[in-house]
Amino acid sequence: MRKFIQKYFTLLLAINFIFVFNISFSNNNNIITVAQGSKPKSLDPHTFNEFPTLGITEHIFNTLVTLDDKGTPIPELAESFVYLSPTEILFTIRKKVKFHNGDILTTDDVIFSLERMMEKPGSRVILKDIKSVAKTSDDKVLITLHEPSAPFLANLTLPIAAIMNKNYVMAGNNVALNPIGTGPYMVTNWGDGDKIVMSSFKDYFKGAPKNNGLVFKIITENTSRLAALETGEVDIIYAISPIDFQIVEKNPNLNLLHKTTTTTELMVLNVQKDGLDNKNIRKAIHMAIDKAGILEAIFLNRGSIATSPINPNIFGSYQNLKPIDNDIKKVKEIIANETKEKKLPIFKIWTSENIVRVQIAQIIQANLKEIGIESNIEIVEWGTFLKKTSEGAHDILLTTWILGVSDIDTVVTTLFHSNSIGAEGNRSFYSNPILDKEIDLARTTTDIEKRKIYYKNVQEIILDENPIVPLVYKIDGIGISNKIHNFQYNKASMRNYYEDMKKVDVK
CATH class of the missing domain: 3.90.76.10 (Dipeptide-binding Protein; Domain 1)
Structure with a gap:
C-alpha cells in the first residue's frame, strides 16, 4: 500500500498546488489583492459558517x-x-x-x-x-x-x-452582496461574482489601514495561484500545500513562514447510511486508513498523525488516547464477520475541489479497496458540497476543521452534538444522549479540571464510536514576498487576518 502511495504521489510532485488565500500587492495604488480558491456563499456573516465567507467578512465587520x-x-x-x-x-x-x-x-x-x-x-x-x-x-x-x-x-x-x-x-438592503460593517475595509463592488473590491475605511475606530484597500479574486486553479506567487503578481499565500514548500523556500524573492495550527484533517462517516450505521464497520474503516501514508505523501511529514478530532493546540484536547492501529488483517476479519448476511454498498466519498482533499480521497479509496470495500470519489463545487452534505447526501466526506478560538467546545458541539445535526455542522448525523450530556456538562462548568475530565470522556466516546476519523494535524505554511513588511502570522488559524492586512507595508 505504501509503495502505491509513494509511486502515485511522486507524479504529483511535478505539479504545484495551493489553496485558500493568496495575496498580491499593486504597488502603484497600494491595493492588496487576495486570490481565494473558493467563492463565498454570501457576505452575510451570520448565514454561513464556512471559511470562504468568514475569511472575507472578518475584514468588513467587528465583534463585541x-x-x-x-x-x-x-x-x-x-x-x-x-x-x-x-x-x-x-x-x-x-x-x-x-x-x-x-x-x-x-x-x-x-x-x-x-x-x-x-x-x-x-x-x-x-x-x-x-x-x-x-x-x-x-x-x-x-x-x-x-x-x-x-x-x-x-x-x-x-x-x-x-x-x-x-x-x-x-431597510431591505442586500447584505449578502453589499454589507456594511464597522471593520477596516468596506465593500465597494462584488461585480460579476469573481471579484470583491474593498476600500480602506479611513474612519476605522482602531485607525485607518496603511494600505488603500483589498481585492478578493476567486481563482480556482491551484497552479495559477502558485504561478502568480512566483512571478510577483501574488505576494502572500496562506495555507501552502506542503508539496509546494520547497518551491517557495528555493525562491530568493520569497520567504516561507511555518506555524503549528489548530486545524485537523477529518474523514466524516454518515452513520445514517447503510453499512456505516454499523459501529464495527466504522471502526474497521478507521483501522484501514493509512494515516502515516497520508502524512508522508501529501504533507511530506510536516505535521503528525491525529488520534483525536481535537487538535492538541486546543484547550481540552486529550492526547493520551490509545491510537487505532492500521491493522489490515484484523480489519478483514471484522469486515468478513459483519458482512456475512449483507454485502456493503459502494460508498461515495465526497470532497470539495480542494486538491489536498482530493489527494486524501484517492489514498482512502485505495485503502478501502485493499480491504474489499468499493468506493467512488465525488468532487463537488464548494457551495453544492455545503448544501448537499448538510442534507446527508454523502456516505463519507473529507473536510478540514479550522478553529478560530482556543476552546474545544466549538468543535465538539458543532461536529458531534445532536442539536447540531445537519446545516449547523454535525454532518456525521451521529446522535448520542450520553455524549450530549458530557458536552453540556463541560460547557456549563467553569472548573477547568472538571472540563478537562468531561472532554476526555467526550473524546473516548468518539474514538469508540468513530462517527469521524481524525487523520492529520498539519503544520501550515505561508509564502511571503521579501517586499512585505510588518506582516504578523497569527497563532489562531483563521483569526484576525484583517489586523495583519491593516498593518502591512510594501517596500
Whole structure:
C-alpha cells in the first residue's frame, strides 16, 4: 500500500498546488489583492459558517470581543464587559464607532445582531446559551444566559458573531452582496461574482489601514495561484500545500513562514447510511486508513498523525488516547464477520475541489479497496458540497476543521452534538444522549479540571464510536514576498487576518 502511495504521489510532485488565500500587492495604488480558491456563499456573516465567507467578512465587520495573542477574549466593539453573576454579562458599548455609511454604532445594533444570529442556522449554534438580551442604558447591553457557559465569550469572538447595522438590514438592503460593517475595509463592488473590491475605511475606530484597500479574486486553479506567487503578481499565500514548500523556500524573492495550527484533517462517516450505521464497520474503516501514508505523501511529514478530532493546540484536547492501529488483517476479519448476511454498498466519498482533499480521497479509496470495500470519489463545487452534505447526501466526506478560538467546545458541539445535526455542522448525523450530556456538562462548568475530565470522556466516546476519523494535524505554511513588511502570522488559524492586512507595508 505504501509503495502505491509513494509511486502515485511522486507524479504529483511535478505539479504545484495551493489553496485558500493568496495575496498580491499593486504597488502603484497600494491595493492588496487576495486570490481565494473558493467563492463565498454570501457576505452575510451570520448565514454561513464556512471559511470562504468568514475569511472575507472578518475584514468588513467587528465583534463585541476579540482574542489577544494568548487566545484570551478582550473587548473590541465592547469597551468593557463584566460578569454580574455566572449567567449575566454586562457589556458597555464603545462610543463613536462608525459604520461604513457613517452611522454610529448603538446598543440597538448590538441587540439586533445578537437576536438575528440566534435565528440563523449558521450562527445560532454558538449562541444557544443566550436566554435574553436587553438594553439597560444608552451604552450598556445585558446578556443573560440559560446557565453558566465557559466558552461563551470565546464564541463571541468568532467572525460569525459580527455586529451589523440594524437600520441598514431592516431597510431591505442586500447584505449578502453589499454589507456594511464597522471593520477596516468596506465593500465597494462584488461585480460579476469573481471579484470583491474593498476600500480602506479611513474612519476605522482602531485607525485607518496603511494600505488603500483589498481585492478578493476567486481563482480556482491551484497552479495559477502558485504561478502568480512566483512571478510577483501574488505576494502572500496562506495555507501552502506542503508539496509546494520547497518551491517557495528555493525562491530568493520569497520567504516561507511555518506555524503549528489548530486545524485537523477529518474523514466524516454518515452513520445514517447503510453499512456505516454499523459501529464495527466504522471502526474497521478507521483501522484501514493509512494515516502515516497520508502524512508522508501529501504533507511530506510536516505535521503528525491525529488520534483525536481535537487538535492538541486546543484547550481540552486529550492526547493520551490509545491510537487505532492500521491493522489490515484484523480489519478483514471484522469486515468478513459483519458482512456475512449483507454485502456493503459502494460508498461515495465526497470532497470539495480542494486538491489536498482530493489527494486524501484517492489514498482512502485505495485503502478501502485493499480491504474489499468499493468506493467512488465525488468532487463537488464548494457551495453544492455545503448544501448537499448538510442534507446527508454523502456516505463519507473529507473536510478540514479550522478553529478560530482556543476552546474545544466549538468543535465538539458543532461536529458531534445532536442539536447540531445537519446545516449547523454535525454532518456525521451521529446522535448520542450520553455524549450530549458530557458536552453540556463541560460547557456549563467553569472548573477547568472538571472540563478537562468531561472532554476526555467526550473524546473516548468518539474514538469508540468513530462517527469521524481524525487523520492529520498539519503544520501550515505561508509564502511571503521579501517586499512585505510588518506582516504578523497569527497563532489562531483563521483569526484576525484583517489586523495583519491593516498593518502591512510594501517596500
